[in-house]
Amino acid sequence: MNRNISEKIEQTNLTESSLRRAFVNESLQNIPLFFYEETDSTNTRAKIYAGSDTWRVKREDTVFISKSQTGGRGRLGRSFLSDGRGLYMSYLFCPKESLSSAIQYTARAAVIAAEAVEELSGTVVRLKWVNDLYAGGKKLAGILTEGRTDKDGRLEYMIIGIGVNVLASSFPEELSDTATDIETVSGNRISIPCLAAKIAAGFEKRLSDPSLISEYKARSFLIGEHVTVLNHGESYPATVLEIANDASLIVKTEGGSIERLSSAEISIRKRAKKN
Numbered sequence: 001m002n003r004n005i006s007e008k009i010e011q012t013n014l015t016e017s018s019l020r021r022a023f024v025n026e027s028l029q030n031i032p033l034f035f036y037e038e039t040d041s042t043n044t045r046a047k048i049y050a051g052s053d054t055w056r057v058k059r060e061d062t063v064f065i066s067k068s069q070t071g072g073r074g075r076l077g078r079s080f081l082s083d084g085r086g087l088y089m090s091y092l093f094c095p096k097e098s099l100s101s102a103i104q105y106t107a108r109a110a111v112i113a114a115e116a117v118e119e120l121s122g123t124v125v126r127l128k129w130v131n132d133l134y135a136g137g138k139k140l141a142g143i144l145t146e147g148r149t150d151k152d153g154r155l156e157y158m159i160i161g162i163g164v165n166v167l168a169s170s171f172p173e174e175l176s177d178t179a180t181d182i183e184t185v186s187g188n189r190i191s192i193p194c195l196a197a198k199i200a201a202g203f204e205k206r207l208s209d210p211s212l213i214s215e216y217k218a219r220s221f222l223i224g225e226h227v228t229v230l231n232h233g234e235s236y237p238a239t240v241l242e243i244a245n246d247a248s249l250i251v252k253t254e255g256g257s258i259e260r261l262s263s264a265e266i267s268i269r270k271r272a273k274k275n
């Protein structure tokens, strides 16, 4: 194969060498990086590593990336399709803030990832509270934040797992109405290693930046929507009023009470068509 062509393919596809090169280009040569051809779940790998003596001594920010996952996990015990056409990455770090700020880390991570996708593909990315990236009205990526507290309630570590659908995919029937990928919405086949490195660099620089909340609000498309809230097994209709500075979602229920949600599943209710 012509050398230029083979180099281009390597830059687009995910190999350990292309990934390490992309990390060097983002000045991330010193960040510990674990790469897998296939693993169960990069969040699980990160969790196991966080319990090791190696991590406990240094508590260094560490990245885990796999070409595919056999047990990719999403929120609410759902699975996350990880067939090798996307980016599956987990970022392990030691947060300075308390457990209650977990939602803010998720929101900041969503903004950082949205910016990276936009910069590389040119497609406009919007956010669905709290952990989903959308483009063209469909879900492009999701974030699963997990953590562990010590006996005094302090966060020992936090893991931000992000899955991004990158290359054009034919999704299984149950996802085909709701999921999309970067290539389909933008027409551009972007480099998975470059996307990984850009997001990791953003996490390194800006994950503790509270000012990202204003960008989160600007990208959010739930404000004013009539939604169904699924919270602790209970489901009820509400209207979204705003996103607060601590990234919680403020809704008004049909009974008129105002609620501040820090974790819940939100789905937009379709309005009845007028004749």
Ligand code: BTN
Binding pocket: 040, 041, 042, 043, 044, 069, 071, 072, 073, 074, 075, 076, 078, 080, 087, 088, 089, 090, 131, 141, 142, 143, 144, 161, 162, 163, 164
């Ligand atoms: C969601 O959409 O509910 C969140 C999806 C998070 C998927 C990512 S892929 C990398 C990391 N490893 C996992 O098992 N899950 C996260």
